[in-house]
Amino acid sequence: MKGIILAGGAGTRLRPATIPVSKQLLPIYDKPMIYYPLSIYLLAGIQDVLIITRPEELSIFRRVLGDGSAFGMHVEYETQAHPNGLAEAFIIGEKFVAGEEAALILGDNIFYGEGIEQKCNAGIALAKEGRATIFAYEVSDPQRYGVVEFDASMRAISVEEKPAVPRSNWAITGLYIYDREVSQLVKKIKPSKRNELEITDLNRLYMESGRLNVERFDRGTAWLDTGTFDSMHEAASFVRTIELRQGIKIACLEEIALAKGFITPTQAEAAANAYGQNEYAAYILKRVKEAQSAHR
Numbered sequence: 001m002k003g004i005i006l007a008g009g010a011g012t013r014l015r016p017a018t019i020p021v022s023k024q025l026l027p028i029y030d031k032p033m034i035y036y037p038l039s040i041y042l043l044a045g046i047q048d049v050l051i052i053t054r055p056e057e058l059s060i061f062r063r064v065l066g067d068g069s070a071f072g073m074h075v076e077y078e079t080q081a082h083p084n085g086l087a088e089a090f091i092i093g094e095k096f097v098a099g100e101e102a103a104l105i106l107g108d109n110i111f112y113g114e115g116i117e118q119k120c121n122a123g124i125a126l127a128k129e130g131r132a133t134i135f136a137y138e139v140s141d142p143q144r145y146g147v148v149e150f151d152a153s154m155r156a157i158s159v160e161e162k163p164a165v166p167r168s169n170w171a172i173t174g175l176y177i178y179d180r181e182v183s184q185l186v187k188k189i190k191p192s193k194r195n196e197l198e199i200t201d202l203n204r205l206y207m208e209s210g211r212l213n214v215e216r217f218d219r220g221t222a223w224l225d226t227g228t229f230d231s232m233h234e235a236a237s238f239v240r241t242i243e244l245r246q247g248i249k250i251a252c253l254e255e256i257a258l259a260k261g262f263i264t265p266t267q268a269e270a271a272a273n274a275y276g277q278n279e280y281a282a283y284i285l286k287r288v289k290e291a292q293s294a295h296r
Helices: 035-043 056-063 087-093 116-127 182-188 199-208 229-246 253-260 265-275 280-292
Strands: 001-005 048-053 074-079 101-108 109-113 132-138 144-149 154-162 170-178 211-217 219-227
Touching: 001 035, 001 087, 035 101, 035 109, 035 253, 048 056, 056 074, 056 101, 074 199, 074 253, 087 101, 087 182, 087 199, 101 116, 109 116, 109 170, 109 229, 116 132, 116 170, 116 211, 132 199, 144 199, 154 199, 154 211, 170 199, 170 211, 199 211, 219 229, 253 280, 265 280
Parallel strands: 001 048, 001 101, 048 074, 132 211
Antiparallel strands: 101 170, 109 219, 132 170, 144 154, 144 170
């Protein structure tokens, strides 16, 4: 299973903050925004990841993430010169996907809560059977999002992009898992009125062939779309509250990789030392000592 993170776009709603740096590299409390989607892939066991970003920001992402080995991943990079739609990620990343199953996460989406890892694993299993999985979250303002409608048996019967009159309150989040046909199917999509390759149209192709699965996030899951200053502040406050109250870190890549066995304690310690003297590094070193004690 390959994973793609779409981290392009000009971030115009967040200017002037995004003039010097990509939106996905702005901090959400104590770490760059891009760490959060990367953590979802780590939790799901997806280690081969492609970052798609704007050409002028490629070098910055490389400096932040490197080749991904510090947190047990293999990270590659491609560029998207213009925002031509979310589904274009599978055209840009066709060589990277190489005919395998593939997931997509939007770089400004944050997920947190019990059951996310299990739901992702269920989607990965279905992808191997030739199905696609989208993840839905109940909202009060569905007209802002792609929307999925269910029948009485909770089977998806319609998907619409930002409908004026939504047929349900279930928004489609920025997390998708597809089978190995995705790079070929996306080529069948025609540009929308916005002249973009819409991810909703790709999902519709799977739905119409009876191969679209929907995983619904319950109230115990947080989904945060950090596209505005207010939503970024909300996300940062949420992360801060969880971390301070529970003494843990959300989306600490080295911690997850260590727990999964993707890196050794020695590698995690080296990653912590590379951060220098700070609270984040101290947290990783604490987890390293716990891991070493557990194996004695």
